[in-house]
Amino acid sequence: MAFVQNLPFISIILSLFAGPLSSILSGKKAKWINLAVITIIGCMSAAVLGFVLQSGKPYVYMMGHFPAPWGNEIRVGLLEASMALFFCVVMFLCMLGGSRERSLEVEEPKENLYYVMVNLLLSSLLALIYTNDLFTAYVFVEINTISACGLIMIRQNGRTIEAATRYMIMSLLGSGLFLLGICFLYDVTGHLLMSNIKEQVTLLSESGTYHIPLLVSLGLMSIGLAIKSALYPFHAWLPDAYGYSTLSSAAILSSLVSKGYIFLLVKIFYRVIGFDVVRDSKVINVLFVFGIIGMIIGSIDAIKESNIRRMIAYSSIAQIGYIYMGFGLGTTAGVIASVFHIVSHAATKALLFVAASGLTDASGDSTDFFDLTGAGYRNKLAGVAFTVGSLSMVGFPMFAGFISKLLFAQAGVESSHKMLMTLVALAISTVLNAVYFMKTVIRIYTPEWKAGIEKKNFTKVTAMQQPAKSVALVCFILLNLVLGLGSEPIIRLFENGLKMFA
């Protein structure tokens, strides 16, 4: 066994131990350790990706030398490795972009606690990506929830505590349903390792027995994860959680945490239940319908919102809707589109959050829409970055969002009876997206005296004053362009990765 194959396990353990370690360090040291850990894990994920690309097949890593079905396993394929790499990149940039806000908004003695949470969050995300064991997944789902609550609550004010409580209640409901689903599945199949469950499920579905428990279990797991990733009717916790928490928390929560759960759902579809069985069940139709409703309701809510942070948060609901709509199509093309959208939305949403905070910095820290008038002139880099993010969200060619839309539409036209609904939903949601994002872009580029607003003499912010944020913004813009222009190899990577899943 090559040494590289140990790296996924090492990266999970590394971040898991970096968490407790941070609790005895000062905030500053914890910060550097955290950045170093993310960088190291990113490099290790890249090495793993290289290894899997070279060998061309996935491998299973046995933990503690107990063979299946007793031991715990990690399984690494193209999709897992590339997701781990991507998550590390985005998390690094989020932490970089939000460092100034953290030092302002987090009380100093608690600063190291923040890094405890971030490290734990990273380890749980990696575990969700790599694990081959359903119960391990559950355990890390819980770790993920708790650390995410910490990330929301660390900025102490009434709204964040309320938001964190709501998040906690909804998330625990989601985990509860997920656990219930696992119990059903364990009851029926007698296994917790994904590959073993799948064998049994295939046998069961061929024989046609235990049809209803399987369906219930699939439904419970899907709904549980849908709650945690804020699919439409379960989205109420989201705007406050993203809108009032500190910048890096909002960016990480929106771009990574919800995506981790969605990735787990993809794994359940392909590695646990088997996509054919999922397709034959009615569950995906439910996801499809709620995805579409979410796409539209989320955008309408965003249009009505006058707080820019909350507006971006509502737009997340719409984008999560896209992803579930892709699953709902029930084709591999749809899932590939969804996976690509996971990536493109993560990159874009984090960019938008960081850029929006750059704009509010230049508007006296007000997130109100009218105070942002002309902010694009006061903070030029943030203005450009916000424009890029908005264009990507609207689906402007050259940027990541356009490729997602194209993939969704392609997947949509392939399925005969869902074609019209998909395309109409895409069209409506695109126009709605254009309404609120373009409205904001225009607002930030309207000089105050022309908008008929009294001049408030906000200070200008140059790129040099906030070097960390500027670097993060530039990297995010580049990432978006890479996803938008060099999409073909990435899509191929996902296709091959999905093939390895089966």
Next chain:
Amino acid sequence: MSGLMLLPVFLPILAGSGILVSSVTAKQKKAPDLTEEARNKLHLFSAAVLVVSAVLAIVLAWSGDLSLTLFYLMKDIPVFFHIDGIGRVFVTVISVVWTAICIYSFVYMKHEGGECRFFGLYLVVYGVLVALTFSGNLVTMYLFYELMTLTSMPLVLHNGSREAIMAALKYLFYSMCGAYLGLFGIFFLYRYCSSLTFTPGGTLDPVLASGHEGILLIAIFAMLLGFGVKAGMLPLHAWLPTAHPVAPSPASAALSGIIVKCGVLAIIRSVYYIVGPDFIRGTWVQTTWMVLALMTVFLGSMLAFREPVLKKRLAYSTVSQISYILFGLSALSQTAMTGALLHVVFHAFIKSTLFLVAGIVIFQTGRTKVEELRGLGKEMPKTLWCYTFASLALIGIPPASGFVSKWYLAQGALEAEIGIFSWLGPVVLLVSALLTAGYLFPVTMHGFFPGKSGAQNVWKKQEPPYRMLLPVAFLALMAVLLGVFPNPLIQYFGQIAASVL
């Protein structure tokens, strides 16, 4: 050789971005207005870049059917450049007109200010336009089409007033909605066409398409409406008369002469090169298209007729004239298409002349209304002669150019089997030509013969500088000359029409 195709696209884009970036950094040094020296440098640089790219673009375009695949957006969707007949025609017209307008604006933009921004963007838009005409498939075209909207929008809001910003917003919003209607159609065509590469006569797969004609026709209609936004077709024409008057005159000339034509190009590409004309012949799509085009021709002329502001009048005139082209395309006959392509070329020269003349008047006197132009011929006779020649061409008085294209349009309509429209079309075109005379000639007449009514009887000569007048004279001359010697054009366009129909 085909790698050279990147040069006329990226050279102006990079040079333009360079100017934009340097202007931003210059602002931070708190430099006031441009110094004379800096201005000369800027002019020389932009002119050099533009001329080099334009010459290169034209030479490349006429040196054979080059193709170049840049990279793949997705499996089987490359970003792909290919030059064919239509692209060749468009790129030539665009390059010539764009260069002429550029020379004109060197003087004009002095009084508008913000020259770095203007010329930077102007170069970028040129690069995007060249890429648009070189595009070899629908997705590449869409990519650069959107980019054109985005980069040309700041040209509209150049003077930065609230009115200009609102107009730019309107332009952006209309164009984006239009483009998304187009994209909606592209999604469907991707499903039912064998490829999205432009092929004369279309790539629609009859086997795949059978049974889905209804939905496909809706998709095609969405594309027509969507790309028709840029071309100012009813019902989504309203951005045009708002955006043109507030933009600086060279920008309105470029918008009206060139950018609206790109809407036409997109329609030609999707109807004649992807769907194939036979698919929509005789369907409700063709009928509705013709009705919309003819309504636009008539309404545009009527609105122009009662419009007091010269630039706005010209904008309405553009609405009407572009729909001449669209009507020619909707007839789906060879002669009509030849006429439409001729009108594309002629109108580009004519309308940019007219807008530039309106710009000269604003530059020299600050007048914008038609009634204030009394006695213009005494003040600046050469300018008004240019205007007169261009209006003659637009009205279609032989031997000036508009006559030729309108002749072919009418002939084509009569030949085509389009029922009632084969005579209704020419009638509307004729009525609209009369209206055109009605709204363009008063300027000439009152300009040269001001009468004695006004208090002012002593006319001060105020011809514009030659660097402004020469490009206008050149464009006006082209507008007339192309009508006197139209044969090579007619032959070439006839070949193109024959290849797709």
